[in-house]
Amino acid sequence: MTYYLPQGFRFAGVSAAIKKKPGTKDIAVIVSDVPAVAAGVYTQNQVVAAPVVLCRSRTPLSTARAVVVNSGNANACTGARGDADARRMCEVLAAALDDHAAGSAGDGVNAEQALVMSTGVIGHFLPMEKIEAGIGQAVGCLAAGERAFLDAADAIMTTDAARKVTTRRAELGGKVIHIAGMAKGAGMIGPNMATMLCCVTTDAKLTAEQAQRLLTSAANKSFNNISVEGHTSTNDTMLLLANGCSGGTELTGNEEAQFADHLEAMCIELAKQIPADGEGSAHLIEVSVRGAQNDSDARQISHAVASSNLVKTAVHGGDPNWGRIVSAAGYAGPPIETTMLSLKVNGIELFAAGEPVAFDAKLASASIRQNHSTIIELTVGSGAGTCTHWTSDLGVDYVRFNSEYTT
Amino acid sequence: MTYYLPQGFRFAGVSAAIKKKPGTKDIAVIVSDVPAVAAGVYTQNQVVAAPVVLCRSRTPLSTARAVVVNSGNANACTGARGDADARRMCEVLAAALDDHAAGSAGDGVNAEQALVMSTGVIGHFLPMEKIEAGIGQAVGCLAAGERAFLDAADAIMTTDAARKVTTRRAELGGKVIHIAGMAKGAGMIGPNMATMLCCVTTDAKLTAEQAQRLLTSAANKSFNNISVEGHTSTNDTMLLLANGCSGGTELTGNEEAQFADHLEAMCIELAKQIPADGEGSAHLIEVSVRGAQNDSDARQISHAVASSNLVKTAVHGGDPNWGRIVSAAGYAGPPIETTMLSLKVNGIELFAAGEPVAFDAKLASASIRQNHSTIIELTVGSGAGTCTHWTSDLGVDYVRFNSEYTT
Numbered sequence: 001m002t003y004y005l006p007q008g009f010r011f012a013g014v015s016a017a018i019k020k021k022p023g024t025k026d027i028a029v030i031v032s033d034v035p036a037v038a039a040g041v042y043t044q045n046q047v048v049a050a051p052v053v054l055c056r057s058r059t060p061l062s063t064a065r066a067v068v069v070n071s072g073n074a075n076a077c078t079g080a081r082g083d084a085d086a087r088r089m090c091e092v093l094a095a096a097l098d099d100h101a102a103g104s105a106g107d108g109v110n111a112e113q114a115l116v117m118s119t120g121v122i123g124h125f126l127p128m129e130k131i132e133a134g135i136g137q138a139v140g141c142l143a144a145g146e147r148a149f150l151d152a153a154d155a156i157m158t159t160d161a162a163r164k165v166t167t168r169r170a171e172l173g174g175k176v177i178h179i180a181g182m183a184k185g186a187g188m189i190g191p192n193m194a195t196m197l198c199c200v201t202t203d204a205k206l207t208a209e210q211a212q213r214l215l216t217s218a219a220n221k222s223f224n225n226i227s228v229e230g231h232t233s234t235n236d237t238m239l240l241l242a243n244g245c246s247g248g249t250e251l252t253g254n255e256e257a258q259f260a261d262h263l264e265a266m267c268i269e270l271a272k273q274i275p276a277d278g279e280g281s282a283h284l285i286e287v288s289v290r291g292a293q294n295d296s297d298a299r300q301i302s303h304a305v306a307s308s309n310l311v312k313t314a315v316h317g318g319d320p321n322w323g324r325i326v327s328a329a330g331y332a333g334p335p336i337e338t339t340m341l342s343l344k345v346n347g348i349e350l351f352a353a354g355e356p357v358a359f360d361a362k363l364a365s366a367s368i369r370q371n372h373s374t375i376i377e378l379t380v381g382s383g384a385g386t387c388t389h390w391t392s393d394l395g396v397d398y399v400r401f402n403s404e405y406t407t
Numbered sequence: 408m409t410y411y412l413p414q415g416f417r418f419a420g421v422s423a424a425i426k427k428k429p430g431t432k433d434i435a436v437i438v439s440d441v442p443a444v445a446a447g448v449y450t451q452n453q454v455v456a457a458p459v460v461l462c463r464s465r466t467p468l469s470t471a472r473a474v475v476v477n478s479g480n481a482n483a484c485t486g487a488r489g490d491a492d493a494r495r496m497c498e499v500l501a502a503a504l505d506d507h508a509a510g511s512a513g514d515g516v517n518a519e520q521a522l523v524m525s526t527g528v529i530g531h532f533l534p535m536e537k538i539e540a541g542i543g544q545a546v547g548c549l550a551a552g553e554r555a556f557l558d559a560a561d562a563i564m565t566t567d568a569a570r571k572v573t574t575r576r577a578e579l580g581g582k583v584i585h586i587a588g589m590a591k592g593a594g595m596i597g598p599n600m601a602t603m604l605c606c607v608t609t610d611a612k613l614t615a616e617q618a619q620r621l622l623t624s625a626a627n628k629s630f631n632n633i634s635v636e637g638h639t640s641t642n643d644t645m646l647l648l649a650n651g652c653s654g655g656t657e658l659t660g661n662e663e664a665q666f667a668d669h670l671e672a673m674c675i676e677l678a679k680q681i682p683a684d685g686e687g688s689a690h691l692i693e694v695s696v697r698g699a700q701n702d703s704d705a706r707q708i709s710h711a712v713a714s715s716n717l718v719k720t721a722v723h724g725g726d727p728n729w730g731r732i733v734s735a736a737g738y739a740g741p742p743i744e745t746t747m748l749s750l751k752v753n754g755i756e757l758f759a760a761g762e763p764v765a766f767d768a769k770l771a772s773a774s775i776r777q778n779h780s781t782i783i784e785l786t787v788g789s790g791a792g793t794c795t796h797w798t799s800d801l802g803v804d805y806v807r808f809n810s811e812y813t814t
Contacts, residue, residue, distance in 0.1 A: 047737030047745060077733065079762055122730035123763040232738035309716065313806055323529035326484065330454030331639035338454060355486055356530040396803045399720055 003146045004169035006178040006203035008033045008245030010142040013151030016134025018072035018120070018127060025155035027134035028069040030199060031097065031142055036243035038064035038115060039212035041219040043236035049076030050086040051116045052237055058115060060208035064241055065113040067199060068093045068135055069156045071184070074195060075118040075126050076234040085126045090114035092132045096139040117237045119158055119184065119195040153182040156197055160186045164273040166266050172255040177204040177246040179262055183270040186228070186277045195235035196223060198270060204251055204259055205244030214260050215240040222267035225299070225389045227306055228278040238267075271390065276372075278392030283315050284373045285391045289329075292385030297334035301380055302389040304332035312394035315374045320364035322350040329378055337381035344377040410553045411576035413585040413610035415440045415652030417549040420558030423541025425479035425527070425534060432562035434541035435476040437606060438504065438549055443650035445471035445522060446619035448626040450643035456483035457493040458523040459644055465522060467615035471648055472520040474606060475500045475542055476563045478591070481602060482525040482533050483641040492533045497521035499539045503546040524644045526565055526591065526602040560589040563604055567593045571680040573673050579662040584611040584653040586669055590677040593635070593684045602642035603630060605677060611658055611666055612651030621667050622647040629674035632706070632796045634713055635685040645674075678797065683779075685799030690722050691780045692798045696736075699792030704741035708787055709796040711739035719801035722781045727771035729757040736787055744788035751784040 010031045018026040040059035042052050058064075068089050075082045091111040098108055118126070142148065153165045167180040185196035206214070219238055240263075244250075251259050276284040287306045292298035305311055308328040314321035322343055329336060343351040346367040350359055368374050374393075392398075417438045425433040447466035449459050465471075475496050482489045498518040505515055525533070549555065560572045574587040592603035613621070626645055647670075651657075658666050683691040694713045699705035712718055715735040721728035729750050736743060750758040753774040757766055775781050781800075799805075 043738075045734060045737040046743055047734050047748070077730065077758075077761075077763060122734070232734070234734050234737065309801075316806070323484065327452060327454050327529070327639070327641050330452040330641065331450075336453055341454070351484075354484075356484060394716075394806055396806050399723070399801055399803050399806050 003149060003180070004167040004178045005144065005146065005149055005180050006201050006243070006245065008203055008243045009201045010144050011148040011152040012138040012142045013153070013155030014134055014138045014141065016130045016137065018070055018130055018134070025151060026071045027131065027138050028152040028155035029093065029135065029138040029142060030067045030152060030201065030241070032065055032241055032243040034243050034245065035063040035065060035113070036241045037062050037206055037208040037211045039208065039215040039240045041215055041238040043232055043234060045232045045234050047077065047234050049074050049118060049235040050078060050082035051075055051118045052235060053083060054086045054090070055115050055117070055237060055239070058112065060212040062208045063113050064115060065109045066093055066097060067115045067117065067239060067241070069117040069197065070126070070131055071156055071158050072120040073118060073124055073126050074120045074122050074235050076122045078123070078125055081125055085128055086116050087111070088128065089116045089131060089135065092135050093139070096136050100139050115239060117197050119156065119197055119235055122234060149180065156182065156184045158184065158195070160184050161277050162273070164270055166269045168262055168266055170258065170262050172204070172251060172258050175246050175248050177202060177259070179204070179266060181266050181270050183273065185274040195233045196274060198223060198238040200240045200263070200266070202240070202242045203245040204242055205246065205248060206242040207250055210250065210256070211240050211242050214263055217260065218264040218267040221264050222271040225387065226271045226275050227389070227391045228275055275390050275392040278398065281392035281398065282395060283393040285312065285315050285376065285393060286373060286388060287376045287378070287391070288386070288388045289378050289380060290386045291340065291379040291381040291383055292334060293381065293383040294385040295387055296385070298385035298387035300334050301329050301332040301336070301378070302387045304328050305376065305378065306389035306391040309394055312391065315368060316393035316395045318365045318369035320345050320348070320350055320361060320368065322356070325376060325378065326351055329380055340379060340381050342379040346371060346375050410556060410587070411574040411585045412551065412553065412556055412587050413608050413650070413652065415610055415650045416608045417551050418555040418559040419545040419549045420560070420562030421541055421545045421548065423537045423544065425477055425537055425541070432558060433478045434538065434545050435559040435562035436500065436542065436545040436549060437474045437559060437608060437648070439472055439648055439650040441650050441652065442470040442472060442520070443648045444469050444613055444615040444618045446615065446622040446647045448622055448645040450639055450641060452639045452641050454484065454641050456481050456525060456642040457485060457489035458482055458525045459642060460490060461493045461497070462522050462524070462644060462646070465519065467619040469615045470520055471522060472516045473500055473504060474522045474524065474646060474648070476524040476604065477533070477538055477541070478563055478565050479527040480525060480531055480533050481527045481529050481642050483529045485530070485532055488532055492535055493523050494518070495535065496523045496538060496542065499542050500546070503543050507546050522646060524604050526563065526604055526642055529641060556587065563589065563591045565591065565602070567591050568684050569680070571677055573676045575669055575673055577665065577669050579611070579658060579665050582653050582655050584609060584666070586611070586673060588673050588677050590680065592681040602640045603681060605630060605645040607647045607670070607673070609647070609649045610652040611649055612653065612655060613649040614657055617657065617663070618647050618649050621670055624667065625671040625674040628671050629678040632794065633678045633682050634796070634798045635682055682797050682799040685805065688799035688805065689802060690800040692719065692722050692783065692800060693780060693795060694783045694785065694798070695793070695795045696785050696787060697793045698747065698786040698788040698790055699741060700788065700790040701792040702794055703792070705792035705794035707741050708736050708739040708743070708785070709794045711735050712783065712785065713796035713798040716801055719798065722775060723800035723802045725772045725776035727752050727755070727757055727768060727775065729763065732783060732785065733758055736785055747786060747788050749786040753778065753782050
């Protein structure tokens with residue numbers, strides 16, 4: 001597999017013994033060699049972790065230099081001390097980068113140019129001694145290559161079974177640019193393991209305002225449309241860093257639109273990996289709604305269907321149970337034209353124009369059982385509104401995983 | 408156990424072979440010997456079953472005489488034929504009542520004085536031959552006693568493990584009145600088994616407008632605040648019939664207020680029996696929110712906590728996982744004062760004034776494991792808004808039940 005990494009970025013992932021399992025990576029550092037613009041999209045939860053408060057106050061930013069991430073502890077519900085710890089992580093990172101650059105031509109990095117993300121247990125103070133040592137260690141092994149990039153991606157994981165990365169190379173207006181994304185998340189699971197994190201780096205040149213706008217738009221088509229169990233965590237954070245090292249001026253017009261398409265496609269690719277990696281999950285479920293009065297209505301309907309335990313258990317059991325899907329659409333809230341309600345599962349029509357359709361139940365069931373992805377297509381009227389959500393199915397293993405742990 | 412049944416009502420429950428299991432009761436009839444006022448509260452789902460459409464168009468009603476209920480088939484998503492079948496059930500009921508009264512002084516009952524409820528499989532036409540025969544049979548064995556009341560309560564059940572009834576006698580302004588309620592529901596479960604149904608009969612004297620107002624208010628404190636998996640069915644129906652047979656004039660002022668208190672308490676009692684009877688459920692979970700800016704905000708928050716799979720699995724596992732509860736409140740939507748956030752589980756303080764509290768985790772866990780009900784008390788600010796929701800926990804058996812069936 002070839003990874004297309006952006007120019008002017010270095011990565012590192014190390015073990016600082018924050019997580020219990022010895023040798024597991026739990027500190028990641030991402031550095032841009034020149035000031036980069038940074039944009040952020042954050043959790044909608046009102047109970048937010050200290051690193052989210054800090055990043056929110058700093059983005060959009062035109063002079064970002066570095067991001068530090070720790071896994072194993074979310075630094076959430078930790079009050080004033082948690083805020084101080086998040087700031088301290090940035091200070092330690094800036095100082096370590098300065099130290100490391102001493103003697104070289106490295107310009108100074110100050111703490112306000114750093115961003116921070118945390119994920120893991122809620123309600124415990126960070127083990128700052130370990131974290132500070134880990135940051136120092138990570139800065140010492142920063143590198144531009146694929147190995148360092150994957151180390152960083154590994155270090156942000158918690159209960160993820162699989163690493164989540166995607167990279168891309170594109171030619172925009174004659175210049176070659178690169179985009180690299182890493183994400184983590186597999187449901188908000190016990191013990192209090194929260195959080196979706198995503199960090200996208202690119203050497204394309206963007207203004208801070210532009211980066212923010214493009215990231216927000218991509219988030220609304222990707223990470224904002226996935227759920228494992230619908231629990232918005234206290235720590236969800238998505239960052240985009242663009243350092244312009246591909247050269248030239250800021251992307252505009254058609255080039256910006258092409259970049260936006262790449263960013264959105266990559267975010268969807270990363271986002272879908274999260275419910276696909278849900279605990280106890282055997283299926284990724286894709287719920288596409290069309291015909292709503294507008295996109296916002298479509299979003300509410302696709303969200304209601306994707307959040308239904310009954311839909312999720314039916315898919316798990318290979319049951320083409322159209323009644324559960326149609327009735328979930330009915331209680332979502334936005335108006336639906338019941339005489340236009342139509343439903344396909346994996347391309348098989350189960351309900352059309354408001355009436356059940358005779359279908360081969362064995363064939364439909366086999367189609368669900370034999371595919372890792374189940375595609376639900378729902379038409380709710382004649383409007384132009386569309387939205388797609390992704391979720392995982394709900395199996396016995398999910399419940400076992402989430403109920404058999406005791407704090 | 409003593410049942411306090413209202414005067415002037417007769418009940419019946421018989422087997423019409425709509426359900427597969429031989430001898431299982433599946434047709435209930437409830438008759439008032441004199442015209443009664445009838446009020447209804449119905450599902451919020453836009454996809455509604457034919458009997459809901461019919462009842463909605465008839466209530467509030469001042470001249471109701473009878474209700475027929477079938478279980479085993481929901482008559483939902485059945486189009487024009489379903490509407491005709493629902494009307495036909497009322498016609499057959501009225502005719503059977505007339506036939507049966509022939510020779511006695513019985514006044515004529517017309518079809519517009521009848522109401523109908525259905526619960527069971529979605530998307531199949533009613534077996535009208537069986538249903539018509541069943542209605543005739545039920546009318547033949549109508550009786551005023553406890554046995555007939557319980558037969559009717561049994562006939563409305565689908566996957567319920569336990570019969571759900573409550574009755575009460577009260578003295579209001581010197582007159583003795585009786586109220587009797589029956590309900591069914593245990594989650595919306597496979598194969599498409601939908602629906603909460605509730606029918607309350609009383610010999611108190613009310614106007615139709617008054618009955619509607621009191622029933623709506625009671626529903627908002629009871630049946631509208633329960634969930635097993637948050638799936639609003641196509642058939643949910645709650646009816647109140649008041650025939651005034653206790654004598655005197657319509658209840659007013661203090662007497663009305665007392666009646667409203669009794670009705671609300673009885674509805675809460677019945678409503679709580681539904682999540683307590685959820686499939687695979689070991690715990691009834693009560694979520695009480697206070698301190699919200701208003702009751703509507705409190706309702707959104709208690710609903711979000713009660714709907715969280717993570718909260719439901721934590722309780723199932725005996726885990727006092729405050730992070731899941733607090734973060735669910737945080738994403739509910741309404742404003743919360745994070746520095747006032749406090750949480751008790753079964754009276755044990757886990758979180759206070761926005762900070763975790765040191766507590767005996769073993770004791771808290773034992774308290775959850777050893778009680779059938781888990782009480783979650785959440786303070787979200789200094790406002791006057793309060794709301795209580797009830798739900799079931801989420802265990803492996805629930806998922807097994809809902810995923811291992813194939814249509």
